[in-house]
Amino acid sequence: MKTHRLKAFAIIVTLISFQQLVVLADDLTGGLRLEYWTYGVTGNVTVEGSSADLDDTSKVINGNNHGFTIGGERRFDNWGLMMDLFFGKQNTSQQLSSSQSVQWDFESAIFTGGAYLSFLDTDFDGSDRNLQLDGLAGIRGYSNSYKLQFEPYDPNNDRDRSDYVNWVDPYLGMRIKSALSEKWAVELYGDAGGFAIGSASELSVLAHAAIVWSVTPGLNILGGYRLFDLESAEPSGDRPTQLDIQMRGFTLGIEGKF
Numbered sequence: 001m002k003t004h005r006l007k008a009f010a011i012i013v014t015l016i017s018f019q020q021l022v023v024l025a026d027d028l029t030g031g032l033r034l035e036y037w038t039y040g041v042t043g044n045v046t047v048e049g050s051s052a053d054l055d056d057t058s059k060v061i062n063g064n065n066h067g068f069t070i071g072g073e074r075r076f077d078n079w080g081l082m083m084d085l086f087f088g089k090q091n092t093s094q095q096l097s098s099s100q101s102v103q104w105d106f107e108s109a110i111f112t113g114g115a116y117l118s119f120l121d122t123d124f125d126g127s128d129r130n131l132q133l134d135g136l137a138g139i140r141g142y143s144n145s146y147k148l149q150f151e152p153y154d155p156n157n158d159r160d161r162s163d164y165v166n167w168v169d170p171y172l173g174m175r176i177k178s179a180l181s182e183k184w185a186v187e188l189y190g191d192a193g194g195f196a197i198g199s200a201s202e203l204s205v206l207a208h209a210a211i212v213w214s215v216t217p218g219l220n221i222l223g224g225y226r227l228f229d230l231e232s233a234e235p236s237g238d239r240p241t242q243l244d245i246q247m248r249g250f251t252l253g254i255e256g257k258f
Contacts, residue, residue: 030080031257032072037226039065039249041092045104047148047161049239052102054094065090065247067108078121082138084112088247096150105147114138116175128182136173140193140204142166146241163241167233169193169200185212187224194233202231208251220255 042055067088074081090106120133147162173191180186187210194201210224227248235242 029257030072030074031220031255032070033220033222033253033255035069035071035222035251035253037067037069037086037088037249037251039067039226039247041065041090041104041245041247043243043245045106045146045148045245046235046240046242047146047163048241050148050150050159050161052094052096052104052148052150054092054104054245065092065249069251069253073116078118080116080118080134082112082114082116082136084110086110086112099152101151103147103149103151105149107145109143110140112138112140112171114171128179130177130179132175132177134175134177136171136175136191138171140169140171142169144243146243161239165232165241167199167201169204170195170197171204171206173206183214185214186210187212187222194231196233199233201233203229204231205229210251210253212255218257220257222251222253222255224251225249226251 044051044053065088067086069084069086071082071084073083086108088106088108088110090104092104092106093101094104095101114137116134116136118132118134120131123130143164143166145162145164148160150159153160171191171193173189175190176188178186187208189209190207191205193204193206196202206226206228208224208226210222213221215221225248227246229246230243232241232243
């Protein structure tokens with residue numbers, strides 16, 4: 001229930017923010033995009049003191065682990081604002097031994113908001129090629145719901161756990177955009193966050209690359225690869241909850257320019 005409330009709140013904030021940006025900057029450049037991400041998961045999860053190792057890269061294709069990203073930006077001359085809202089769901093079964101397996105269920109809502117400053121924006125004479133380099137800074141808020149269920153169930157050693165956690169990370173990053181021609185471009189993005197500041201993650205790293213096909217001046221199709229590596233904050237107490245996982249897989253999306 002808490003995850004659903006945060007999703008609704010994040011959607012409302014995103015829509016209101018972009019509506020205000022359009023009003024303030026209707027003569028500038030920007031865009032909205034929707035991307036689908038299917039990924040595999042590796043790492044270790046601890047939910048209220050109960051741990052399990054995961055190696056689920058085989059499910060990158062079959063869609064058991066997937067998510068959607070709603071994102072966009074508004075550019076003001078040599079700087080701009082960026083927003084990104086990710087909804088993810090994982091359903092992973094891992095065989096621990098010949099007689100025991102673990103079911104890992106994970107729902108996540110991650111809202112990222114920040115700004116960027118353009119360090120380089122140059123056109124190449126006599127062609128449609130362009131190169132942009134941006135520096136990024138902002139915050140990323142998490143609302144995650146976890147569940148571990150061991151099978152078969154042992155009432156004398158109950159290791160089944162569920163938990164809900166949320167926190168906020170600062171992040172810094174870089175982005176490169178390069179137009180190769182009138183129709184084709186590439187994008188490279190990378191950021192690192194957390195840095196163990198307060199209750200933030202020990203370290204979170206997001207990287208993705210995309211090839212962009214401009215169908216029309218106002219409509220793009222994107223395909224690429226995305227990686228997210230997360231080591232959440234060092235837990236405390238007798239029944240800690242902590243993630244040390246990597247999610248990676250292919251993305252496919254659509255982008256509208258305005």
